[in-house]
Amino acid sequence: MKTYYNPEDLKKFGSIGEFQKPLADKFFDYYGEVFKEGALTAREKSLIALAVAHAIQCPYCIDAYSVDTTEKGCTEAQVMEAIHVAAAIRGGATLVHGVQMMNKVKEISM
């Protein structure tokens, strides 16, 4: 069955350089640097990546960071809490716009 997403394509991510190498090289160098141990641990960064992956709903990233967080020793409760953070921010982002809606409604109401 043909689908837009193929899990095998994740392994080919590096091949985007075939069409434009200098930019791909810059991106992957940057990517590698970002995920190194720094002011945040590699484990903390992986949890952030997992949460963002859910927020942007990227199936490749969800697969990749589900494995990566598990390999880095995160517990089931920790990975789920990370996703709740993403959900809370997404939900909050919707709801906080309610203030804008209320402002407008009040503006046009008697």
Added chain:
Amino acid sequence: MESLKTLNGKHHELAGSKYQLKVLNDESKTGKNIPAFTDKLLSIQLFPLKPTEIEIFQVNLGKMCNQVCQHCHVDAGPDRKEIMDMETMQTCSNLIGQYRFSVVDLTGGAPELNPLFRWFVEQIRKVNPTCKIIVRCNLTIILANKKYYDLPEFYKTHRVEVVSSLPFYNEGRTDKQRGNGVFKDSVKALQLLNEVGYGAAASGLILNLVYNPAGAFLPPNQEALEKEYKAELSAKYGISFNNLFTITNMPISRYLNYLLQSGNYSDYMEKLVTAFNPGAAANVMCRNTLSIGWNGYIYDCDFNQMLDLKVESNASQHINDFNFESLKKRNIIVNQHCYGCTAGAGSSCGGEVAK
């Protein structure tokens, strides 16, 4: 609940070493082009793989165990009867004295279940007072029966270094891999070891823990995980230990069965190959180790032992014909399972190996 029978007890086809090797070398099982491990070594000028200096004399005292862990490469369990006898132990002890190996590593099954275990430790201490003796203790054995309650004191008396598996610092993940109730008993056993001084900085009594992944994934950075283990075990249970070793699961025996049953085999092998690290390959433990089976046969490592791949040194395949010069010159036998020791930061009985 998971069956407490071993693959051997269930007469499972994966109980046989020949069938395991067949699976590991069958491309149709992965559906992917997994390169031959020998070719990988050739590409980095490491084939044939040769020993460096043989420092570790590892002895498998038998396959009997009080646990039936899901990942066990020995297929150990209560229904295994293979056990080392006194004559074989005596020969091992003579060799340990004669060749002054710096490390004697006792493993199993649960080595303590061999009724001659304590006698053997005492013999080793007599013939080689300065060597490091390591026991791979599964922890729960200490609480399994009254006669084992004093094991921490025994280890202390003979300055035995204790290395114990604790696949995770929480109950759920540990028990999934090692069986119900294992985490709670392991915590109690660790506290007993701490009570006699194991794991305390100044005691000189070394207690190391082993992490191995509870699933089809690779271990994390050893140093980072050690910090977490120390913080969690200390805060929740008051436990202290020296080092954490992270170990990759080998695709053999019960873990191979798990990979095949769960549909993870192909991806896991691919993951190991992708993570092949020449630095780890150069430092694999078979280069400085001899592994002795319960019946006295000699192997390059405990994994080759379970696959019945005896050392290539034809003149010296059994301790009764031990020829150290021949063993030092031998070619180490490798096969597809060896990718497990060369992935990422590498894996050995002492954890990561890449320098």
